[in-house]
Amino acid sequence: MRRFERMHGMAVAAGGLLVMAAAGAQESAVKPAPDKPAEKVTDKPGDKTGDKPVEKAADTVAVERGPFESAIVAKGAFEPVEWVAVEFRPQSWGQPLDVVRVVPHGARIGVGDLLVEFDTAKLDRAIADEKVELELGEKALEVARRDVPAAEAMHPIEMAEAERQAKVAAEDLARFLGIEKAAAEEQARFVVRAAEERLKYAREELEQLERMYKDKDLTEETEEMILQRTRFDVEQSELALKRAKENSEEAITLGIPRRETEIRKAADKAAIALDKARATLPLQLAQKKLALAKQEHDRAEALRRLAELEADRAAATLRAPRAGMVYHGRFRDGVWNTAAVAAKAVVGQPVQPTELDFTILDPDRVQFRAKIEEKDLNLLTTGLAGRVEPTGYPEADVAVTLGPFVPVPRDGTFEAVFAVAAKEGGPKLLPGMTGIARCTVAKRAEALTVPGGVVFRDDDGGRHVFVIGEDGKPVKRPVKTGLSSGGRIEIVEGLAAGDRVRTTKP
Numbered sequence: 001m002r003r004f005e006r007m008h009g010m011a012v013a014a015g016g017l018l019v020m021a022a023a024g025a026q027e028s029a030v031k032p033a034p035d036k037p038a039e040k041v042t043d044k045p046g047d048k049t050g051d052k053p054v055e056k057a058a059d060t061v062a063v064e065r066g067p068f069e070s071a072i073v074a075k076g077a078f079e080p081v082e083w084v085a086v087e088f089r090p091q092s093w094g095q096p097l098d099v100v101r102v103v104p105h106g107a108r109i110g111v112g113d114l115l116v117e118f119d120t121a122k123l124d125r126a127i128a129d130e131k132v133e134l135e136l137g138e139k140a141l142e143v144a145r146r147d148v149p150a151a152e153a154m155h156p157i158e159m160a161e162a163e164r165q166a167k168v169a170a171e172d173l174a175r176f177l178g179i180e181k182a183a184a185e186e187q188a189r190f191v192v193r194a195a196e197e198r199l200k201y202a203r204e205e206l207e208q209l210e211r212m213y214k215d216k217d218l219t220e221e222t223e224e225m226i227l228q229r230t231r232f233d234v235e236q237s238e239l240a241l242k243r244a245k246e247n248s249e250e251a252i253t254l255g256i257p258r259r260e261t262e263i264r265k266a267a268d269k270a271a272i273a274l275d276k277a278r279a280t281l282p283l284q285l286a287q288k289k290l291a292l293a294k295q296e297h298d299r300a301e302a303l304r305r306l307a308e309l310e311a312d313r314a315a316a317t318l319r320a321p322r323a324g325m326v327y328h329g330r331f332r333d334g335v336w337n338t339a340a341v342a343a344k345a346v347v348g349q350p351v352q353p354t355e356l357d358f359t360i361l362d363p364d365r366v367q368f369r370a371k372i373e374e375k376d377l378n379l380l381t382t383g384l385a386g387r388v389e390p391t392g393y394p395e396a397d398v399a400v401t402l403g404p405f406v407p408v409p410r411d412g413t414f415e416a417v418f419a420v421a422a423k424e425g426g427p428k429l430l431p432g433m434t435g436i437a438r439c440t441v442a443k444r445a446e447a448l449t450v451p452g453g454v455v456f457r458d459d460d461g462g463r464h465v466f467v468i469g470e471d472g473k474p475v476k477r478p479v480k481t482g483l484s485s486g487g488r489i490e491i492v493e494g495l496a497a498g499d500r501v502r503t504t505k506p
Contacts, residue, residue, distance in 0.1 A: 059504055060468055061451055065497040068447035068490055070483035071440045072379055072386070076370030078420070080361035080431045084322050085330045086115055088315060088353040091308035093123055096350040097316070103358070105328040105342055115318040115326065115358050116345065123316065127309045134302045141299055144292045151288050155281055162270075162277035169270035173263050184256050188248040195244035199237035206230045316353070320360055327359040327431070336432055366420050366429055368400055370437050371413040379441045380405055380416065386439030388420070393427040400437060442483050448491040454501050455481060455489055465495065466502040474506045 097118035103109060209230055213223050320326075329341035337357070344351045368388050372380065384402040400418035407414050418437060422429055455463050463481050466474040479494030495501070 060500040060502055061454060063448055063450055063491065063495045063497055063499040063501065065446060065448050067445055068449050068483065069440055069443040070379065070485040071438055072372065072376050073436065073438050074370035074372055075434065075436055076368050077434045078366045078429050078431055079331065079369055081365040081367050083359050083361035086318055086321065086358045086360060088318055088356065090312040090353055092305050093126070093309060093312040095122060096352050097122065098350050099345065099347050102345045102347060103326050105326065105338065107326050109320045109326055109360070110323045111320060113320045115320055116356055117317045118353060120313055120316050123309065123313050127306065127313060130302065130306045130309060134306060137295065137299050137302055141295045144295050148288050148292050151285050155285055159277055159281055162274045166270040166274040169267040173267040176260060176263050181256055181260060185252055188251040192241070192244045192248045195237065195241035199234065199241050202230065202234040202237045206234050318358065322360055324360045325363045327361065330357045330359045361431060363430055366431055368418040368420055368435065368437060370416050370418070372416050373413060374409070377407055377414060384439050386418070386437055388418070388435045388437045390427070390429060390433055390435040392433060396423065396426050398422050398426070398429070402439070444483065444490065448495055448497060449488040450491060450495070450501060451503070452484060452487050452489045454503050455479065456505065466506055467495070468500045468502065474502050
């Protein structure tokens with residue numbers, strides 16, 4: 001996404017370069033004379049102090065008379081009055097891109113001219129991948145949209161089926177315990193009894209035939225066959241009885257108990273399945289609905305990402321929204337980051353798009369921003385006139401005027417912005433150049449001054465100094481002060497030229 005910031009009037013300053021300069025050869029019209037070393041003075045005949053020698057105090061200074069002015073001196077830098085910051089701030093893309101073309105620092109450009117062009121092959125692939133993922137998501141979403149209504153329709157059916165199976169299993173168990181178990185045991189015992197009866201009948205029949213045929217002297221062949229068959233029936237019945245007893249025992253001791261166990265287990269499973277269905281079927285239906293809602297959300301997010309990637313693709317080539325001069329980077333809090341941007345604005349070099357900022361400015365309109373120390377706040381007024389000596393052109397000073405000033409502190413200083421009236425035919429002043437601003441607040445042709453440290457404040461707000469009297473002792477004397485500059489204070493009343501005052505309290 002391309003974002004432009006248009007700013008007019010007072011701009012963000014090159015504050016890291018601006019410091020307050022209070023004294024020096026260019027900072028005050030009057031340079032204080034250094035204190036003379038203490039001298040030993042011995043009274044001569046006729047001195048009022050008598051025969052005792054008097055020693056001048058070593059911590060004193062003399063009151064001086066001469067030209068004096070109060071001025072503000074501050075370092076600062078020129079900055080544009082009007083500019084546009086151009087930057088590429090992708091909404092979704094966060095990977096480096098190779099620089100294909102980039103405008104040189106300091107170039108003059110027109111509206112719509114290229115600032116930087118990136119190789120967007122990676123971005124294009126990301127857009128293609130996002131489209132494929134979106135299409136797959138659409139199909140999954142369509143399945144989920146159909147699955148939820150089906151689950152809602154199946155919910156009562158599955159619940160009814162679980163209830164039916166639990167009911168059937170319970171009925172089967174009740175019937176088995178009430179009827180079938182006893183019937184099965186009775187049947188097993190009856191089979192043994194039936195086998196015993198058949199064996200009994202066979203044996204009786206064999207005994208009758210043997211008695212009947214025994215009374216005859218000769219046995220016919222047919223009669224022998226009948227006896228043989230009857231004997232076999234007896235043998236077969238004996239074996240059947242044996243097997244019936246074994247089967248009956250197995251049914252009573254194993255088969256029927258095992259069937260009871262299975263029927264009970266089936267009934268328990270059906271009951272558990274019913275409880276589970278009652279507990280989980282509503283949750284499963286709610287889960288499907290939530291999954292559908294999440295897929296709907298994911299689809300919306302995918303559409304948003306795709307739209308943002310496509311917007312990033314469209315904005316990947318930065319163009320100038322206005323004509324002017326191009327600076328690599330921008331200035332924040334008064335500091336240009338041109339060097340950091342220029343190091344990355346190299347053709348063929350991969351770079352995070354967010355690291356390339358450009359500023360398009362009007363080089364013909366500049367202003368001067370300086371940082372003023374708090375002690376000079378009382379000297380500042382809107383419209384205060386002064387001059388700036390550019391660092392690169394010390395002989396080509398330009399007139400400046402302080403604009404509207406709001407004393408908002410920042411790091412112990414206050415920013416002041418001066419309108420610049422550049423000389424026609426003078427050197428070209430460009431944003432980023434530095435200089436020293438000097439504004440004379442007041443001027444005296446003759447003034448009495450002392451170092452600021454020798455004037456002390458009374459409890460009632462008055463001022464006083466300690467003057468060395470004729471006897472060499474300090475005397476407290478009230479004074480009235482005027483202008484102050486360069487570490488010196490004007491004395492309006494209370495002292496005369498040549499008076500010596502202490503630099504510290506006695």
